Amino acid sequence: MIKLRDLLKENTYKEYPVAGDVVDGRSVLDNIDNTSSIAASLYRYKVLDGIREVPMSDFEVSGKHYSVQGTNRIQQLAREISESKTIAPLIVVVDKKGSYVLEGATRLSALKVIGAKSFPALVVIDYD
Numbered sequence: 001m002i003k004l005r006d007l008l009k010e011n012t013y014k015e016y017p018v019a020g021d022v023v024d025g026r027s028v029l030d031n032i033d034n035t036s037s038i039a040a041s042l043y044r045y046k047v048l049d050g051i052r053e054v055p056m057s058d059f060e061v062s063g064k065h066y067s068v069q070g071t072n073r074i075q076q077l078a079r080e081i082s083e084s085k086t087i088a089p090l091i092v093v094v095d096k097k098g099s100y101v102l103e104g105a106t107r108l109s110a111l112k113v114i115g116a117k118s119f120p121a122l123v124v125i126d127y128d
Contacts, residue, residue, distance in 0.1 A: 016052035019120045028120045029088040034103045044127040051089050058099045061112040077110035094127040110125045
């Protein structure tokens, strides 16, 4: 019998391969913001080795925010990412229900605006 823990780990390694220095045409920055939110949000978890390439298709993203200010920030960040051609990794959690963004929701929305196909992320398996 395969345990959920093993299945999540095995599938995540296949679905989210280790990223290179460039993901979807953008250079991957070294800094990963707010990694302390992982331990603050999760109880039993494992952080996968390395930065992973995550497909945008795993997420339902509109590219908009519920506020005008939020949408403006997304648009501004989309321009900055397009111009700099760089992106800091997001933090993605995978649990038994699927994947979600723990850190970097605004970046994810900005990537949607510019038509990104994938992005770099630190991937965390949530065993609870």
